[in-house]
Amino acid sequence: MANINFDEYKNIWVFVEQRNGKLMNVALELLGEGHKLSRDISDETKVCALLIGDGIENLAQECFEYGADCVYLIEDEKLKQYTTDGYTKVIADAVNEFKPDIFLYGATHIGRDLAPRVAARLKTGLTADCTHLDVSVAEYIKFAEENTTLNTKSLNPEDPNKNLKMTRPAFGGNLMATIVCPNHRPQMATVRPGVMQKMEPVAGATGEIIRIKPEISDADIHIQVVEVVKSAKELVSLTDADIICSAGRGIGDASGFDLMKKFADKVGGVVGSSRACVDAGWIDHSHQVGQTGTTVKPKIYFACGISGAIQHLAGMQNSDIIVAINKDPDSPIFEVADYGIVGDLYKVIPEIMAEWDNAEALYDATTK
Numbered sequence: 549m550a551n552i553n554f555d556e557y558k559n560i561w562v563f564v565e566q567r568n569g570k571l572m573n574v575a576l577e578l579l580g581e582g583h584k585l586s587r588d589i590s591d592e593t594k595v596c597a598l599l600i601g602d603g604i605e606n607l608a609q610e611c612f613e614y615g616a617d618c619v620y621l622i623e624d625e626k627l628k629q630y631t632t633d634g635y636t637k638v639i640a641d642a643v644n645e646f647k648p649d650i651f652l653y654g655a656t657h658i659g660r661d662l663a664p665r666v667a668a669r670l671k672t673g674l675t676a677d678c679t680h681l682d683v684s685v686a687e688y689i690k691f692a693e694e695n696t697t698l699n700t701k702s703l704n705p706e707d708p709n710k711n712l713k714m715t716r717p718a719f720g721g722n723l724m725a726t727i728v729c730p731n732h733r734p735q736m737a738t739v740r741p742g743v744m745q746k747m748e749p750v751a752g753a754t755g756e757i758i759r760i761k762p763e764i765s766d767a768d769i770h771i772q773v774v775e776v777v778k779s780a781k782e783l784v785s786l787t788d789a790d791i792i793c794s795a796g797r798g799i800g801d802a803s804g805f806d807l808m809k810k811f812a813d814k815v816g817g818v819v820g821s822s823r824a825c826v827d828a829g830w831i832d833h834s835h836q837v838g839q840t841g842t843t844v845k846p847k848i849y850f851a852c853g854i855s856g857a858i859q860h861l862a863g864m865q866n867s868d869i870i871v872a873i874n875k876d877p878d879s880p881i882f883e884v885a886d887y888g889i890v891g892d893l894y895k896v897i898p899e900i901m902a903e904w905d906n907a908e909a910l911y912d913a914t915t916k
């Protein structure tokens with residue numbers, strides 16, 4: 549066991565990733581989750597945002613509004629563009645100085661690149677791609693018994709142990725694993741975007757800003773960002789969508805997505821997909837929902853011609869309302885659906901679109 553004074557490690561840190569001066573959604577979700585965890589640890593536990601870049605102090609206000617008690621601010625022109633080694637250096641220095649107990653990152657491309665490097669530098673563990681976090685043993689038992697097949701028989705709900713219990717899908721999503729980091733600090737996790745709940749923002753909330761002067765030189769950064777080229781393909785923002793109209797292999801072929809696009813346009817949603825359609829080359833991977841795609845939590849998720857494989861469910865089962873359309877009445881998707889329609893999607897979707905028009909006309913007539 550490492551020679552660590554555990555009493556020195558306090559508070560929950562969130563790496564609040566910003567790009568071009570805009571906070572990523574997942575950063576705000578993690579501040580909300582940090583807030584929830586902090587209440588299960590102690591009244592003294594603070595949620596701290598770690599904000600890195602150049603000329604980004606204005607973002608501290610948004611962090612406070614979404615649940616941060618304090619913001620550690622590291623600004624330097626060398627940190628304007630993300631680089632793995634530059635960010636790793638300043639984060640490792642800050643952690644060694646301030647000693648957070650828990651440190652959360654979004655499982656974005658940057659978070660997935662950065663967190664393992666920081667973990668290695670600090671000689672601590674990292675659980676990647678978490679979908680659930682607990683500190684209280686009682687809360688963990690409740691979650692595990694309701695949502696997983698994990699065995700909790702040996703656990704005592706009265707146990708005061710506050711180690712972070714980090715749960716993530718394992719073995720291709722066929723089971724859930726819970727991982728702890730009892731012998732090292734900080735306890736680190738990356739968390740999938742779209743899984744945790746943002747807090748309702750509190751306008752005008754304030755907190756402490758702690759400025760850290762980074763010790764960073766050109767010699768610390770071994771790569772140079774010459775140019776940032778954005779992909780020219782049409783990008784879909786599944787994580788922000790209120791309504792997602794997803795199709796699976798039951799759509800038949802690529803041309804079926806024309807209907808899905810019309811459906812999504814009609815209901816004000818975006819088009820999603822199962823992996824089967826992506827693998828078949830019918831639609832781009834940016835539309836894929838699931839374990840190896842995007843995790844989503846829209847108000848309404850239409851699953852059309854999707855069987856409901858566990859890897860697909862892993863990405864959408866927390867949607868507020870799930871509507872499944874499938875011609876097989878025994879399809880597993882119906883087990884998670886709030887509304888199930890047994891039928892051919894090519895008949896059902898046009899009927900829903902027509903009903904949508906009727907409902908809109910009725911709404912217009914009654915609100916005039």
Ligand SMILES: Cc1cc2nc3c(=O)[nH]c(=O)nc-3n(C[C@H](O)[C@H](O)[C@H](O)COP(=O)(O)OP(=O)(O)OC[C@H]3O[C@@H](n4cnc5c(N)ncnc54)[C@H](O)[C@@H]3O)c2cc1C
Nearest residue numbers: 796797798822823824838839840841853855859860875893
């Ligand atoms: C490591 C790993 C990661 C994975 N990650 C993902 C992931 O991120 N996302 C994902 O989706 N999958 C993922 N998968 C694949 C997953 O296991 C399934 O193979 C996939 O989700 C199946 O897609 P589907 O439901 O579209 O196809 P199918 O399972 O073939 O289901 C098609 C469904 O359409 C219905 N149907 C057929 N015709 C019609 C019609 N005309 N009208 C209505 N219904 C119709 C059928 O009854 C059937 O239920 C992963 C697998 C592995 C091993």
